[in-house]
Amino acid sequence: MYTIKDVALKAGLSQATVSRVINNHPYVSEDKKQAVQKAMVELGYVPNSSAQRLRNIKTKKVAVLISRIVNPFFSQLVDAMEQKAAKHGYQLILCNTRISPEKELDYFQLLQSKQVDGIILAAAENKWEAIAPYTKYGTVIYCNEYDPNATVTRVRLDQVEGGYIGTKHLLDKGHRKIGYCQGNDSSVSVNRRKGYLKAITEAGIEPNPEWMFKDVFTVENGREIFRHIATMDNPPTAFFTGSDEVAAGMIKEAQLNGWRVPEDLAVVGFDDQPIATLMDPQFTTINQFTSNIGEKAMEVMLEIIEKKRENKAEDILLPLELIERQST
Amino acid sequence: MYTIKDVALKAGLSQATVSRVINNHPYVSEDKKQAVQKAMVELGYVPNSSAQRLRNIKTKKVAVLISRIVNPFFSQLVDAMEQKAAKHGYQLILCNTRISPEKELDYFQLLQSKQVDGIILAAAENKWEAIAPYTKYGTVIYCNEYDPNATVTRVRLDQVEGGYIGTKHLLDKGHRKIGYCQGNDSSVSVNRRKGYLKAITEAGIEPNPEWMFKDVFTVENGREIFRHIATMDNPPTAFFTGSDEVAAGMIKEAQLNGWRVPEDLAVVGFDDQPIATLMDPQFTTINQFTSNIGEKAMEVMLEIIEKKRENKAEDILLPLELIERQST
């Protein structure tokens, strides 16, 4: 492990001069600059980043909090973020909260102890009041999820709209008994439900609590929901699932039980993942242009870190689009 | 931002004592310990990790190099790693190399500049000779991929076996014209091909280069391969695809073109992802217990970092299992 001292010694110059060369400061003569660079290459010198940070250099790291990376939505989101970050010389620290508020909050130590320049919250189990104290240690923004009280930038979608267009589509197809699934009570879910309720209420339909399900996340959960409704006397004829995984599981299980899709059960997914065009029938879903969201969020984060943008309460809304296929 | 000095001042003690409390050193009287802890809580003090690192404390970070997180295999691998790491108080830095040898090598600066304690190579575009010089800066191990010359631990599968059992299964079903797909020329692919060739050679079949494809990664690639073989005078009747995505794309496209699976084309995937049981027909694939691999790799990494294990040339082989379904 060579240090700046070794380089200085080898080049016959002072540490200060070497540091100036490293940081591209003005006022270093060309010949000394060459000498320093030569010495650095010969020793294979790389600055110790901890020492640099101690002098208030940026960490060039951003943490992203998500519930779980195995969810394809988050994979894609993180992929887009990483790509953008890498382009600017930043690294991504992956933090899976697994929907635990404690774990989520723990990760803010990364900010406090100066291990990251900022945190992108794509999971939000904690109230803004719990998060706010940490904002003095670095940049915090929301992505996809958010808390209405937050005083920072929120890159997200109009999920009310998302819930609305999905449900409206089923209504337009003539359905009156429309089921609804969501994950946990996140901002995304709360808003989608608003949209769902708005659509059916507009159509003069009374919401049926028996057709509304919570904590539904996976393919397997989708299968379970189907098995549940199959036992009902008066099951829904259509479902807004809020997730392509759930839609996939529901459709598959329905078929295995001899139900036809969409004739016996129409299903709308969410996210337009590859699975949506691979199953038979290919299914209707809502494209939320996940990569765009991730890219935009990281772009905003980097702009704020580099003082090119102010981090104020602001919603940056990205588009949604219904894609009609054969499941509805 | 409070420092150890502030805590010392507030507690009326020296920095040394505070540091001893933080690090659980012996020889601190109970009352001073209480006083220090009280002061820390009151100030909301958190140690500056850069300063700690400068004194050769571990970074408690591990970088994992993969080609791309959107590949479900890698999502699951990374998820398992993160879970294991978090349990031991370590964080994961996600590095997508996008199959670029330069990008891959760049990430080793993280080791050199002491930003991570170790690197798990789940992508290996570079020769071991290029990687080796960095091993003096921290722990490096391979996971899944590897270079035969590497002198470090390799957590992986017997991919020769993987290629063999997949192909053998198709032979047992009576196929004689068996196609083969792989990604780039990684160790995984090279070994799987060996297994494929071993199986068909054993069966007295001459390999046909026209039925062997490279750089096939995605669902879309799978579709393309089908469209290609559909134009052949003498197409294969079965495929070992080396990937569930490719298998999914191939099956779907075949069906869209009126081919029956498995009657007109039998397909074996690889990885047993959810998609394998969602499509119709559910398809035969090879379960490589991805979570196990990731968990084991991280376990080994942490043991080496914490000096409980030696990092020597050693293969840790994990099991594979063929799962027969309706596509063969």
Place this chain on the structure above:
DNA sequence: TTAGGTATTGAAAACGATTTCATAATGTTA
């Protein structure tokens, strides 16, 4: 009592960079 251990504490020296300040050399203008 005394010698020799064992706890308990703090001052000060690291760790490896950046930056301030002082100084020297050089150029520029009147």
Place this chain on the structure above:
DNA sequence: TAACATTATGAAATCGTTTTCAATACCTAA
């Protein structure tokens, strides 16, 4: 030529920790 600005360099302070070293207090056994 004098006065002043500009360029170029290094010594030393600094960032916030950990750790060494020395000093002190307290026990215990002879």
